[in-house]
Amino acid sequence: MPFLRSNLWDGRKHYLDRMTMRDLVRAYFAYPAIQAYLALGAAASAVAVYLWPGIGAALASVAATLMIYGLVWYVLHRFVLHGRYLFKSAMTAPVWKRIHFDHHGDPNDLGVLFGALYTTLPTIAIATMPIGWAIGGPGGAAAAFAAGLFTTCAYEFCHCIQHLSFNPRRPWLKRIKRLHMAHHFHSEQGNYGITTFFWDKLFGSYYGRIAEKPASPTVRNLGYTEAQYRQYPWVAELSGLKPAETDTKRD
8 A cells, every 4th residue: 555655664663662652653653554444444434334234233243343353363363373384384484474473573663563454454354244244234344344443453552552661550551561571571372362361361371470371482483493494494584594593582
């Protein structure tokens, strides 16, 4: 989407541990993916109004989207992004590198924190539109899709705050930041939620204190070790890494 390009992002790096909240807000709203979510969310809302399914169906479609969103994120984060099969194919290795390996390798790089549109938009559509359609037909599908897009914006902003050099005052934000930092810097084998850890608790992947779980040696490479590199070299080649470097925590 060339019309979404921003001088704030072209060729520039943004590191959350060096940014203020004001810096984050500017960079967040200038990022092409966020602009795309907001624009498509507005368009989907207009379609929902045009194909109005009725107030009950519209609200039910939005509510169902909000309920299912956390579960969808949890499943994708735990079993796809932290799965060890995408890097085993030359076709999917670049996708895995872009959407999660790079983020765990450099958690403060804002440019790789945001999801890639070619993966997020189809996922949001698949997760939301069938539910909305079942509730309210085409108008319900549009309402559900819009809700999914705007919820994604909220999730992404919360995710940014969790990595920002910022101490939240609100207990809820402070708690989710602490839990997410444990996921990145102590053990990636748990705390897969972003704004809610209900599903982690339900499925046994939650840990509230780092003492509850051993430190993981793969917290930064997600299990893509030298042994994996030698058999599946594509991610390391794309990252410019040598075999031994895949076993270390990248700075």
